[in-house]
Structure formats: C-alpha cells, structure tokens
Amino acid sequence: MKDIPLHQLKERATTGLEMWRYYAGDMDDDDQAPLGAHRDDHYIFFLIEEGSASLMIDFTEVVFHHQTLYYVLPGQVHQSLGYNEARGWFIAVDTMLVPPDYRKVFEGSLALQQPHALNNDQMQQCRSLLEVLLQRCQxxxxxxxxxxxxxxxLQAFIGMVAGCYSCAANPIVQSTRPMEIVQQFKRVLIDNIHTIKSPSAYADMLRVSESYLNESLKKVTGMSVSYWILNEVVLEAKRLLYYSELNVKEIAHKLGYDDHTYFSRIFKKSENITPLSFRASYRK
Known part of the structure; x- marks a missing residue:
C-alpha cells in the first residue's frame, strides 16, 4: 500500500457512533477478521470484561486483561493482534461527540495511554451503561x-472513562520532546481555534520554530500542523451545526471567518458534504 489507510466513521455510521459487544470466538468468523494496520479519524474505546486481548499501537504492543478500559486516539496507527480470547465492548465515536474537556484528558496522554483497570463497582457501572446504550442504538x-x-x-460513558484516566495513577512512560510538543500543541489548539488558524502563530505560542512543530506532529501523529488546525475547525463547526441553532454565516463568524462562503467551501472539501447537509443528516 502507498500509505497507511485512514478509516472514516462516516462511511459506516450516520449518527457518529458504532458499537458492538463481542464474545470469545467471534474472530473465527471471516467477516470478523482483524483489520490490518490503519488509522481512524475517530476515537475507539474498548472495555474488556473477560479474557485477554492485544493491540499494536504505533509499534508498541498493548495487552488488555479482564476489567480494563482502553482508548485509541484519532490518527494513531493500530492493528488488532488478538481478540479471540476476550469478551467485551467496542465503541467507535466521532470526535465531534467528545467534549473538549474530555479530549484534553485523552490527548494529554498522546501515544502514552495505558490500559486502565476497573474495580468491580466501576466495571458494573460501565457494563450497565453500555447495555442501555446498545439497546438505544438498536x-x-x-x-x-x-x-x-x-x-x-454515550457522553456519560465517555465522561466515566475520562474520569478514570484523569484520576488514575498509571505509570507514565518517559515522554520524548516531540511528544511533549504535540501534547502542548493540541491543548492550545483546542483553546484558540476560534481565533488562531496560523501554524506559525501556534509555533510562536509554543516557543518553537514552525518547521520543528510540523516535524514533531508528523513524527508522532503522521499529520501536519495545517491538517490538525483544519481538523479542529471542522470538528468545532460540526458541534455548532449539531448542537446550536446558529446559521452557517453565524457559525463561520464564530469560528473566525469573515467570508462564510469560504468557510462553506473548506467544510465541504474536508467532509464531502455542505454544512447544511451535515446538519440535516445528523438531525434526521
């Protein structure tokens, strides 16, 4: 393959959510064969109830045991190594549906996240919530x-996961300078996306050169500074289109664009759908 495949949730789900419960032996079915190495444009959450499983993430093997939570960030290269001996849950979530405060928790551990062990009460709460969520999805x-x-x-579940990771005393793996830069960049990006779109401005805020910021992001995430800026703009636009009653012109201005037709063009170029069509599809 010429490049690592990027899987888009919108190709499989129209509501920003895909989930299922899997059981030991499910992977024996050819239709459930593990995917090769790829990136996703969305979050993936795993809850392992029983057994064990393993995943290769950015060249690091991560092993899950019973009663553990885990998540994969958008853009991380990952591949399933084995889920055939596990029973648990798979939840794929459009980044638009993950509140910014929760994202700061998850992305603050970029490339360093570790499986989080749950106690019996936490496990029961997560299982019960996911059972209701699956029922509503159906x-x-x-x-x-x-x-x-x-x-x-869904957001209640994501909040529980964020709470677990926020309070966890998991051992922290030694962070490299590029990883630190990426973590800092994503934090300031979330806080300033409404007013700042310039890669050089973010580099100045982080007191590094634009070329070093771009190099760090490509090394850790595989994507450039400009990609992440546009990605954040589109994500915020999706939130406003879904959750607010602002019209496209008002949303464009809120995101710092004086020309709402230009904003509509970049949204459509990114999503292959106009802002109003996106709103209609999510609110059907």
Whole structure:
C-alpha cells in the first residue's frame, strides 16, 4: 500500500457512533477478521470484561486483561493482534461527540495511554451503561428523541472513562520532546481555534520554530500542523451545526471567518458534504 489507510466513521455510521459487544470466538468468523494496520479519524474505546486481548499501537504492543478500559486516539496507527480470547465492548465515536474537556484528558496522554483497570463497582457501572446504550442504538428511528438520548448516554460513558484516566495513577512512560510538543500543541489548539488558524502563530505560542512543530506532529501523529488546525475547525463547526441553532454565516463568524462562503467551501472539501447537509443528516 502507498500509505497507511485512514478509516472514516462516516462511511459506516450516520449518527457518529458504532458499537458492538463481542464474545470469545467471534474472530473465527471471516467477516470478523482483524483489520490490518490503519488509522481512524475517530476515537475507539474498548472495555474488556473477560479474557485477554492485544493491540499494536504505533509499534508498541498493548495487552488488555479482564476489567480494563482502553482508548485509541484519532490518527494513531493500530492493528488488532488478538481478540479471540476476550469478551467485551467496542465503541467507535466521532470526535465531534467528545467534549473538549474530555479530549484534553485523552490527548494529554498522546501515544502514552495505558490500559486502565476497573474495580468491580466501576466495571458494573460501565457494563450497565453500555447495555442501555446498545439497546438505544438498536431502537427504531421513530422512537421520540432517540438520537439525543443515545448521544447523552454515550457522553456519560465517555465522561466515566475520562474520569478514570484523569484520576488514575498509571505509570507514565518517559515522554520524548516531540511528544511533549504535540501534547502542548493540541491543548492550545483546542483553546484558540476560534481565533488562531496560523501554524506559525501556534509555533510562536509554543516557543518553537514552525518547521520543528510540523516535524514533531508528523513524527508522532503522521499529520501536519495545517491538517490538525483544519481538523479542529471542522470538528468545532460540526458541534455548532449539531448542537446550536446558529446559521452557517453565524457559525463561520464564530469560528473566525469573515467570508462564510469560504468557510462553506473548506467544510465541504474536508467532509464531502455542505454544512447544511451535515446538519440535516445528523438531525434526521
């Protein structure tokens, strides 16, 4: 292959969420064969109930045991090594549905996240919440407010995961300078995306050269400074389109664009759909 494949959640799910529960032996089915090395444009959360599993993430093998949580960040290269002996949950989530405060927790450990062991009470809470969430995902569209309820349950689960990682005393792996730069960049990006779009401005904020910032991001995430800036703009636009009643012109201005037609063009170029069509598809 010429490049590492990038899997997009929108190609598989129209609500920003894909989830299933898997059991030991499921991978014997050819339709459930593990995927090769790839990136995703979304978050993936795993909850292992019983057994063990393993995943290769950015050339590091991560092993999960029973009653553990784990997540994969957008852009991380990963590949399943073995889930055939495990029972648990898989949850893929559009980044738009992950609140910024939670993202800071997850992305603050970029390339360093470790499996988090749950106690019995935490395990039961997560399992119960996911069972309700899966049931709502399987409900018919005719059920009143089903999508809103589904997303609320999803964010409750993500909040529980963020809380676990925020309070965890997991051992911290030695961080390299590029990793530190990337972590700092993503924090300031989330805080300043409404007003700052210039790669050089972010480099100045971090007191590094633009070329070094770009080099660090490519080394750790595989993506450039400009990619992450545009990605954050589009993510914030999606949130405003989904959660607010602002029109496209107002959203463009809120994101720092005086020309709303230019904003619409870059959104469509990124998502292959206009802002209004995106809003309509998510609110159906």
């Amino acid at each position: 409900e018919k569209d005719s059920v009143p407010f089903n999508l809103s309820v589904t997303h609320s349950l």
